[in-house]
Amino acid sequence: MAKITEFPASAKFMHWLSALLIISMLFLGVSMIQSLATWQHTALQLHKSIGALVLVLVLIRLINRLFMQIPALPADLSAMQRFAAKASHIVLYALMLVIPLSGWLMQNAAGLTVSPFGILNLPSLIPANIKAYAVFRELHGLLTWSLFAVIVLHISAALHHGLIRQDSVLQSMLFRFKNK
Amino acid sequence: MSTSPNKKININKRYSLIFVVIAVLVFSFLYAAGLFGNKDVTAQDFVNLQQSAKPYFGFRRAHAKGVCLQGEFIANGALAPFSQSSLFQAGSNTFTGRFSIAGNNPLAPDLAAPVRSFALSFTTTDGEHWRTGMNTPPVVAVRTPEAFFEQLTALSPDPATGKPDPSKIKAFFQAHPESATFNHWKQQYQATSSFATEQYHSINAFYLIDAKGQRRAARWAAVPQATDKQPENAIANAGPDALQLELAARLAQQPVKFDLMFTLANQTDDETDPTVLWPDDREQVNAGTLVITQWQAQQDGTCNGITFDPLVLPKGIEATKDPILNARGAAYAESYRRRAKETLLQQTNQPQQGAH
Ligand code: HEM
Ligand code: HEM
Numbered sequence: 001m002a003k004i005t006e007f008p009a010s011a012k013f014m015h016w017l018s019a020l021l022i023i024s025m026l027f028l029g030v031s032m033i034q035s036l037a038t039w040q041h042t043a044l045q046l047h048k049s050i051g052a053l054v055l056v057l058v059l060i061r062l063i064n065r066l067f068m069q070i071p072a073l074p075a076d077l078s079a080m081q082r083f084a085a086k087a088s089h090i091v092l093y094a095l096m097l098v099i100p101l102s103g104w105l106m107q108n109a110a111g112l113t114v115s116p117f118g119i120l121n122l123p124s125l126i127p128a129n130i131k132a133y134a135v136f137r138e139l140h141g142l143l144t145w146s147l148f149a150v151i152v153l154h155i156s157a158a159l160h161h162g163l164i165r166q167d168s169v170l171q172s173m174l175f176r177f178k179n180k
Numbered sequence: 181m182s183t184s185p186n187k188k189i190n191i192n193k194r195y196s197l198i199f200v201v202i203a204v205l206v207f208s209f210l211y212a213a214g215l216f217g218n219k220d221v222t223a224q225d226f227v228n229l230q231q232s233a234k235p236y237f238g239f240r241r242a243h244a245k246g247v248c249l250q251g252e253f254i255a256n257g258a259l260a261p262f263s264q265s266s267l268f269q270a271g272s273n274t275f276t277g278r279f280s281i282a283g284n285n286p287l288a289p290d291l292a293a294p295v296r297s298f299a300l301s302f303t304t305t306d307g308e309h310w311r312t313g314m315n316t317p318p319v320v321a322v323r324t325p326e327a328f329f330e331q332l333t334a335l336s337p338d339p340a341t342g343k344p345d346p347s348k349i350k351a352f353f354q355a356h357p358e359s360a361t362f363n364h365w366k367q368q369y370q371a372t373s374s375f376a377t378e379q380y381h382s383i384n385a386f387y388l389i390d391a392k393g394q395r396r397a398a399r400w401a402a403v404p405q406a407t408d409k410q411p412e413n414a415i416a417n418a419g420p421d422a423l424q425l426e427l428a429a430r431l432a433q434q435p436v437k438f439d440l441m442f443t444l445a446n447q448t449d450d451e452t453d454p455t456v457l458w459p460d461d462r463e464q465v466n467a468g469t470l471v472i473t474q475w476q477a478q479q480d481g482t483c484n485g486i487t488f489d490p491l492v493l494p495k496g497i498e499a500t501k502d503p504i505l506n507a508r509g510a511a512y513a514e515s516y517r518r519r520a521k522e523t524l525l526q527q528t529n530q531p532q533q534g535a536h
Contacts, residue, residue, distance in 0.1 A: 027208075027212050030213035031213075033510060033513065034214050035222070036221060036223055036325040036511065037220070037507075040506060040509055040510050041491050041499055041506050041509055110485075110487065110516070111485065111486055113307045129485060130519075130520050130523050134524035134525075135524065137520060152206060159197075163197065164198075
């Protein structure tokens with residue numbers, strides 16, 4: 001197989017789209033749970049809809065990931081760094097899946113149906129139950145805050161590759177608009 | 181890897197850049213999450229105030245004392261031209277409901293509360309939900325959550341005396357002339373001896389959306405069908421759970437019924453202002469009958485897991501921009517979060533016996 005140096009365009013596109021959506025969702029989530037303002041209700045509807053969209057997007061991304069060839073990490077990375085890179089990517093994917101799922105389950109536990117953008121009703125996965133609500137509400141909070149922490153590490157590492165080591169890692173996920 | 185001559189010189193600048201990017205990201209997230217305070221009154225501030233310094237773990241932070249209800253709504257179809265919700269097509273749907281009294285104390289004597297409530301939760305076969313919490317007053321005293329927060333603060337017991345300070349209450353109402361309609365209602369209101377003989381109001385207005393997507397602002401009320409209305413002193417000696425006992429006795433005899441009456445707004449009515457009454461001549465539509473057949477103690481009852489968040493609406497009803505209405509969602513969710521967590525962890529901190 002020929003060596004590639006960049007992610008395929010489809011992967012880049014889904015990476016940056018989900019990054020944008022997820023970071024917006026994190027900020028929206030922590031603001032809306034405090035807010036008594038009139039935008040809060042609309043924001044919450046949007047939060048649930050975009051959350052469901054993220055779930056679909058992440059599933060597509062993961063399937064895409066299984067079938068594509070990805071660029072190798074630079075040869076001079078230590079075993080420790082390789083492990084950290086792989087592990088953090090697995091954690092990111094896992095959180096991106098489990099967080100929207102916990103949101104969905106939280107709503108079902110509260111006796112509500114999730115209906116993204118009012119288009120369709122997602123099935124109820126569990127019956128209404130206040131203890132289950134507590135579990136998924138607290139999980140949603142804990143996992144989203146953990147995701148934020150992992151995202152901070154991820155961005156720090158990406159910038160370290162791009163600006164300090166100046167290796168191929170950050171480049172491999174950027175779109176190139178100039179001809180080489 | 182090639183090493184450019186500029187690289188070493190720039191390295192500190194590059195580290196600083198990374199530091200600044202990360203610092204801005206982390207700071208703005210913590211700021212959004214309210215860790216550095218919040219200039220507005222938050223849902224958490226509200227619930228802290230409502231629950232007071234000693235919350236009753238596992239209970240709702242407002243309207244803490246109540247009973248669960250089971251029943252059905254028999255729609256007559258009269259509202260169907262105004263709302264596309266399947267709930268209003270002629271036919272019936274079951275509901276879980278709750279009668280409660282205002283206040284944060286699940287052990288409070290029933291007859292001491294200034295406000296009584298009736299809440300309903302519907303799930304239709306097509307997966308739609310409708311929740312509503314209605315109170316005995318037809319209006320609230322103020323227009324915004326900030327003013328409502330001030331009102332609750334003024335009405336809260338003074339730590340020194342254990343009683344609300346009358347001068348603060350007076351000052352609050354003087355500063356809020358929009359409370360006149362509420363105060364007028366309060367003066368003429370006479371509490372009755374039964375949950376079944378009160379009238380309960382949505383207070384906030386909503387939009388009804390018809391099959392063509394046209395909207396019309398409306399309020400609704402549960403109007404009692406029971407005709408045996410008596411002043412509350414008829415049950416004055418029945419103890420702290422007087423209303424609950426009366427309800428149990430009544431339901432053992434026959435179902436408790438209410439008409440679900442909608443009042444439709446005119447162009448001139450401001451649907452975002454919950455402090456004003458609409459004139460008497462507004463079109464009224466009786467949508468059908470609420471028939472309550474069973475009750476249960478709340479803690480293990482079917483309503484305990486439900487938060488009667490009035491922003492949970494079916495297709496065919498939408499929220500208006502009423503600031504009081506929109507403030508309710510986040511506050512109800514915060515109360516739900518707290519009591520759900522305490523229920524899961526089986527935390528208790530108050531004597532539970534006698535609590536219904
Ligand atoms: C990318 C996916 C998602 C992210 C990043 C996200 C993020 C967040 C965050 C940060 C919060 C505030 C949590 C806290 O500080 O305690 C939150 C709250 C919430 N999320 Fe999500 N969320 C996602 C998906 C979903 C989905 C799919 C649903 C439901 C269908 C959902 C429903 C909710 C609800 C209802 C709340 C508010 C709970 C309350 O009022 O107490 N979220 N979310
Ligand atoms: C039009 C004005 C309002 C009406 C008619 C109203 C009515 C009700 C009713 C009937 C309940 C009891 C529901 C039940 O039985 O579970 C309730 C609970 C509650 N109310 Fe209100 N309310 C109003 C305004 C507000 C506002 C502005 C706030 C705060 C911003 C608020 C905070 C709460 C909270 C935290 C609960 C407890 C929710 C739970 O844990 O289930 N309410 N309200």
